[in-house]
Amino acid sequence: MICPRCQQDYIAQARIKVTETVIFICPECDSIWFGLEKIGRMPFLDYGTYMEGIGLSGLWDELEILVERI
Ligand SMILES: [Zn+2]
Numbered sequence: 001m002i003c004p005r006c007q008q009d010y011i012a013q014a015r016i017k018v019t020e021t022v023i024f025i026c027p028e029c030d031s032i033w034f035g036l037e038k039i040g041r042m043p044f045l046d047y048g049t050y051m052e053g054i055g056l057s058g059l060w061d062e063l064e065i066l067v068e069r070i
Pocket residue numbers: 003004005006007008009026027028029030031
């Protein structure tokens with residue numbers, strides 16, 4: 001699935017290692033969503049902002065990529 005926000009890259013499914021939260025993320029614009037059905041429908045969240053909000057750095061190391069292109 002192409003990112004509905006930037007249309008520059010494919011959405012990946014990933015897990016935040018520390019919290020085990022599964023997210024969908026665009027590697028290009030760093031938008032994240034918390035459910036497949038929410039992509040393109042819910043306002044996007046920014047990965048860095050979200051991670052800072054839960055006390056993490058927001059680096060890509062904190063993610064385990066589950067599916068590179070959903
Ligand atoms: Zn994007």
